[in-house]
Amino acid sequence: MTTETLPKQENADSAIGTHVRGYVERVRGGELGALPAVFGLIILCVVFSVLRPSFLSALNFANLFTQGAAVAVIAMGLIFVLLLGEIDLSAGFASGVCAAVLAVLLTFQGWPWYLAVLTAMVTGAVIGLVLGSLVAKLGIPSFVVTLAAFLAFQGVVLLLVKNGTNISIRDETILAIANKNVPPAAGWIATAVGVAAYAAIQFVQARRRAARGLVAAPMAVIAARVAALAVIAGAAVYMLNLERSRTAIVSLKGVPIVVPLIVILLIIWTFVLRRTAYGRHIYAVGGNAEAARRAGINVDRIRISAFVICSFMASIGGIIAASRANSVDPNTGGSNVLLFAVGAAVIGGTSLFGGKGRALDAVLGGAVVAVIENGMGLMGYSAGVKFVVTGSVLLLAAGVDALSRKRSAATGR
Amino acid sequence: MSQGPILELRGINKSFGPVQVLHDVAFSVHPGEVTALVGDNGAGKSTLVKCIGGIHPIDSGEYLFEGERVHVNGPRDAAELGVEIVYQDLALCDNLDIVQNMFLGRERKSGLVLDEDTMEEMAAKTLAGLSVRTVKSLRQHVSSLSGGQRQTVAIAKAVLWNSKVVILDEPTAALGVAQTAQVLELVRRLADKGLAVVLISHNMNDVFAVSDRIAALYLGRMAAQVKASEVTHSQVVELITSGRSGELGIGNGIGAAS
Numbered sequence: 001m002t003t004e005t006l007p008k009q010e011n012a013d014s015a016i017g018t019h020v021r022g023y024v025e026r027v028r029g030g031e032l033g034a035l036p037a038v039f040g041l042i043i044l045c046v047v048f049s050v051l052r053p054s055f056l057s058a059l060n061f062a063n064l065f066t067q068g069a070a071v072a073v074i075a076m077g078l079i080f081v082l083l084l085g086e087i088d089l090s091a092g093f094a095s096g097v098c099a100a101v102l103a104v105l106l107t108f109q110g111w112p113w114y115l116a117v118l119t120a121m122v123t124g125a126v127i128g129l130v131l132g133s134l135v136a137k138l139g140i141p142s143f144v145v146t147l148a149a150f151l152a153f154q155g156v157v158l159l160l161v162k163n164g165t166n167i168s169i170r171d172e173t174i175l176a177i178a179n180k181n182v183p184p185a186a187g188w189i190a191t192a193v194g195v196a197a198y199a200a201i202q203f204v205q206a207r208r209r210a211a212r213g214l215v216a217a218p219m220a221v222i223a224a225r226v227a228a229l230a231v232i233a234g235a236a237v238y239m240l241n242l243e244r245s246r247t248a249i250v251s252l253k254g255v256p257i258v259v260p261l262i263v264i265l266l267i268i269w270t271f272v273l274r275r276t277a278y279g280r281h282i283y284a285v286g287g288n289a290e291a292a293r294r295a296g297i298n299v300d301r302i303r304i305s306a307f308v309i310c311s312f313m314a315s316i317g318g319i320i321a322a323s324r325a326n327s328v329d330p331n332t333g334g335s336n337v338l339l340f341a342v343g344a345a346v347i348g349g350t351s352l353f354g355g356k357g358r359a360l361d362a363v364l365g366g367a368v369v370a371v372i373e374n375g376m377g378l379m380g381y382s383a384g385v386k387f388v389v390t391g392s393v394l395l396l397a398a399g400v401d402a403l404s405r406k407r408s409a410a411t412g413r
Numbered sequence: 414m415s416q417g418p419i420l421e422l423r424g425i426n427k428s429f430g431p432v433q434v435l436h437d438v439a440f441s442v443h444p445g446e447v448t449a450l451v452g453d454n455g456a457g458k459s460t461l462v463k464c465i466g467g468i469h470p471i472d473s474g475e476y477l478f479e480g481e482r483v484h485v486n487g488p489r490d491a492a493e494l495g496v497e498i499v500y501q502d503l504a505l506c507d508n509l510d511i512v513q514n515m516f517l518g519r520e521r522k523s524g525l526v527l528d529e530d531t532m533e534e535m536a537a538k539t540l541a542g543l544s545v546r547t548v549k550s551l552r553q554h555v556s557s558l559s560g561g562q563r564q565t566v567a568i569a570k571a572v573l574w575n576s577k578v579v580i581l582d583e584p585t586a587a588l589g590v591a592q593t594a595q596v597l598e599l600v601r602r603l604a605d606k607g608l609a610v611v612l613i614s615h616n617m618n619d620v621f622a623v624s625d626r627i628a629a630l631y632l633g634r635m636a637a638q639v640k641a642s643e644v645t646h647s648q649v650v651e652l653i654t655s656g657r658s659g660e661l662g663i664g665n666g667i668g669a670a671s
Contacts, residue, residue, distance in 0.1 A: 208530060209530055212530055214530060277520040283509060286508065287507055288504070288505065288507065296489065356508055
């Protein structure tokens with residue numbers, strides 16, 4: 001067996017070796033994880049910055065984050081539904097409905113921003129409750145339920161914004177989400193605290209496992225992870241803290257407020273999925289619903305809750321979108337938002353077959369989608385070309401997912 | 414080990430609509446022994462096991478556990494008594510690792526957070542207690558395991574909870590020769606640890622290799638429950654196919670009551 005036979009004082013080199021070998025084995029066995037998204041991101045960034053140097057400018061870099069934020073947040077919620085092997089096609093327009101609710105309450109009813117935001121989020125949760133109940137209790141396939149909701153919500157948005165006018169948002173707090181920045185010093189402090197906290201958690205965890213004689217990640221691997229996080233986060237904060245104003249009158253620098261918002265959501269959902277029994281049960285239902293049922297897990301409740309989380313996150317995505325556009329119109333959450341969100345999740349490594357995926361996938365995949373859209377925009381391609389390319393990338397990602405699944409089956413994983 | 418039965422069924426009847434599947438079945442299981450439950454397709458083995466596991470309620474009859482009458486109305490009740498069933502399709506989640514599968518639905522928590530370390534330790538201890546040495550890492554996904562290893566994990570999952578009776582539904586049906594031997598060895602070890610084991614099998618070699626007692630069902634009736642040492646291979650086959658064999662079996666007075 002594993003634990004008893006392992007010598008406690010393992011040779012450091014061999015420990016790292018085993019760790020690396022284990023990782024390589026997993027990748028070869030079809031568990032690609034974040035690799036395709038990371039490689040795709042690097043290649044895309046290199047290509048675009050060679051073809052259009054302005055891609056790398058501080059202004060455009062900050063743009064990428066605000067552009068991709070709404071899609072990444074919606075994708076993060078979608079991952080819960082995808083983990084169960086279900087789909088939510090209405091997430092895009094659900095975000096539109098919530099954004100419209102927000103706009104109506106803020107602009108027409110004059111509600112304070114916090115009440116309007118709360119109502120929008122509750123709207124999202126209720127939408128999820130209805131969709132989830134229809135899928136879990138009535139047994140209608142999620143594809144059909146959410147396709148119907150897709151159409152219906154499109155109508156709801158139209159009704160809410162009174163047939164095609166657009167509602168502008170003037171509330172300072174809501175506008176700040178996508179348009180204002182964190183002061184540069186605060187950005188650095190938050191980054192330092194975050195990296196230190198990550199390092200501490202990793203270190204304490206490894207120590208505790210080693211003390212109990214369990215296999216722990218070697219210190220060198222932990223150090224490498226912490227260093228990678230510090231370098232990536234540090235570089236991003238540095239870029240975002242550069243002056244990106246084109247005029248000398250107003251200063252424009254700092255991390256956009258959506259970025260810490262996404263990071264917090266990412267941490268929360270990662271914690272839920274990886275460290276709580278609820279998260280474990282989500283994976284179990286996605287992997288083998290019958291086994292989950294026999295283990296005493298309430299499968300219906302898990303299904304419904306996943307749809308609630310998905311639509312709830314869509315409401316936050318809608319709020320971000322409304323903030324970025326300064327307004328809500330009948331197309332908010334429409335056109336390509338849903339496909340981009342599904343694409344982001346799948347490109348990030350979440351499987352459409354259920355049982356595999358992480359909250360981080362939404363952010364990585366969201367970055368890829370944002371880079372494609374942004375870079376092709378800079379190259380001056382038309383919307384038509386952008387759609388074709390993004391569609392192809394989604395198909396490619398789904399192909400990689402299906403192939404890696406085949407490979408897993410072939411190698412017995 | 415010759416104390417009384419830990420689990421005893423008397424006069425069990427079970428019908429599905431107009432079809433009576435179990436007729437007046439008596440069945441007893443002793444701690445420290447492997448009881449093989451044999452019978453042809455449709456003889457009622459699965460129904461009997463599901464009645465024991467609380468999945469099907471019994472129509473009439475007595476269910477005694479440790480000498481006391483109990484009412485088992487659902488899988489939870491059975492699990493609380495210490496009765497665990499390992500089904501043929503194993504009920505494992507391929508996308509979870511060994512520890513996660515063993516604790517599925519009964520995770521250890523400290524506060525809100527899963528206590529992974531304790532779970533891993535307990536899983537390691539259980540597997541070591543069963544002398545399982547074929548698993549490379551407790552953190553590998555179940556999908557990467559061989560059939561025999563998956564069976565081992567499913568069995569370990571069943572014994573993790575201080576269960577007293579473990580029922581195995583055709584554990585070797587899909588396995589190769591070497592893996593079958595491994596699993597049978599494990600079955601024998603469970604009994605040697607003092608558990609009562611029920612082994613459902615079609616394979617006479619397996620049955621005679623590990624069991625202490627053999628219970629043969631024939632068309633929903635208990636044809637005979639005998640010590641394995643007292644019968645031959647062909648007698649058991651006769652019991653399965655015709656419900657009687659010489660002195661043994663239905664209609665000879667010895668059968669069900671032994």
